[in-house]
Amino acid sequence: MKSEKIILQDSSFPYVMESKLRTVTTINGKEYLYFAGTGYFQLQSNPEIIDEAVAAIRTYGIGSATSRTINGTTPLILKLEQRIADFFHTEDAAYLPSGYLSNLAGFQALEKMDIYDVIFIDENAHYSNISGALATGKKVVKFKHLDVKDLKIQIKKYLKKGRKPLIASDGLFPIWAEIPPVPEYLKIAEKYDGAVWVDDAHGVGILGENGRGVYDYFQLKSERLCMGATLSKAFGAYGGFICGDDRFIRTVKSGNVMTGTSSPPSAMVGAALRGLELVKNNSKFLKRLRSNALYLKAKLKESGIAVENNYLPIVTFSTGSSEKMQNIQRWLMEKGVHIQFVKYVGSGDDGVLRMVVSSAHSKEEIDFLVTSIVKQL
Numbered sequence: 001m002k003s004e005k006i007i008l009q010d011s012s013f014p015y016v017m018e019s020k021l022r023t024v025t026t027i028n029g030k031e032y033l034y035f036a037g038t039g040y041f042q043l044q045s046n047p048e049i050i051d052e053a054v055a056a057i058r059t060y061g062i063g064s065a066t067s068r069t070i071n072g073t074t075p076l077i078l079k080l081e082q083r084i085a086d087f088f089h090t091e092d093a094a095y096l097p098s099g100y101l102s103n104l105a106g107f108q109a110l111e112k113m114d115i116y117d118v119i120f121i122d123e124n125a126h127y128s129n130i131s132g133a134l135a136t137g138k139k140v141v142k143f144k145h146l147d148v149k150d151l152k153i154q155i156k157k158y159l160k161k162g163r164k165p166l167i168a169s170d171g172l173f174p175i176w177a178e179i180p181p182v183p184e185y186l187k188i189a190e191k192y193d194g195a196v197w198v199d200d201a202h203g204v205g206i207l208g209e210n211g212r213g214v215y216d217y218f219q220l221k222s223e224r225l226c227m228g229a230t231l232s233k234a235f236g237a238y239g240g241f242i243c244g245d246d247r248f249i250r251t252v253k254s255g256n257v258m259t260g261t262s263s264p265p266s267a268m269v270g271a272a273l274r275g276l277e278l279v280k281n282n283s284k285f286l287k288r289l290r291s292n293a294l295y296l297k298a299k300l301k302e303s304g305i306a307v308e309n310n311y312l313p314i315v316t317f318s319t320g321s322s323e324k325m326q327n328i329q330r331w332l333m334e335k336g337v338h339i340q341f342v343k344y345v346g347s348g349d350d351g352v353l354r355m356v357v358s359s360a361h362s363k364e365e366i367d368f369l370v371t372s373i374v375k376q377l
């Protein structure tokens with residue numbers, strides 16, 4: 001279907017995607033070699049996922065026009081929650097309308113279960129993590145980014161005797177691709193009879209031997225480890241989820257977030273089911289993603305650009321001023337390459353240039369990206 005010409009463009013959203021997500025994506029009417037976003041496997045355009053989304057709409061309509069607790073639960077949603085629990089090896093799971101809500105729902109459920117008294121949260125945690133923590137009304141204390149020593153200092157300062165901490169963090173920080181020291185957080189939680197909460201939106205699907213996220217990466221298993229995430233990135237669908245033991249998930253499902261929001265659209269449920277299945281049964285996606293990430297970083301290092309030597313698909317760098325980085329981004333776009341200039345939590349005041357390679361990119365496309373960047377630096 002031919003898209004309508006965009007007459008007016010909102011300056012708050014300068015880039016309008018006019019095609020499916022793919023290695024060559026149409027933005028503002030022009031095709032670009034696309035190295036941005038969070039579609040790590042580019043499953044958002046996978047034909048099988050699209051077909052499942054369409055089939056779900058034909059069977060269940062757009063949505064139920066009610067909450068899960070009234071008449072908004074469909075067999076598809078129940079099946080999806082079981083598949084999520086199976087994927088992450090937990091007793092149960094709760095599916096939510098967005099990943100942003102998973103933190104709010106998780107914090108509220110853990111509070112209701114009397115798991116914690118004070119929340120200690122990484123200062124660079126995602127907005128949804130911060131918002132969810134503040135919404136509980138509990139005391140929220142920020143600790144320095146990834147800093148176990150400062151976390152211990154803040155706990156000694158703000159946690160009274162007999163009180164329990166909830167240590168909260170992203171599972172994979174999306175700007176610099178940093179992995180938090182979760183094993184150390186768990187030791188602290190055990191010492192004070194508390195728990196750890198991870199928003200693993202960027203980690204699920206790509207971290208760990210089985211792609212189950214940061215806990216899989218560290219091979220950790222404990223009743224004190226809690227997590228929420230999203231299906232909108234690696235799994236090519238949409239919606240948030242929380243997984244855990246039966247008691248925790250029952251508390252989530254009876255909480256205000258679940259009872260007060262409309263049931264997720266049918267299309268997204270169908271897409272999520274297929275996306276989970278594809279990631280679970282196709283290890284080639286993860287192998288190709290890691291291979292491409294290592295190849296990109298090796299090429300950048302050969303060109304004199306300092307990068308971390310790991311298999312994570314995010315590459316971020318700063319050249320100093322915002323103006324210079326925006327000029328680099330514009331020059332690359334003139335050459336048909338799209339990377340991100342972004343000011344985001346953890347990027348600093350000047351922002352950063354951020355690239356994301358997917359499992360769908362070819363080595364030739366990666367070579368072109370590196371050659372283009374080197375010409376401008």
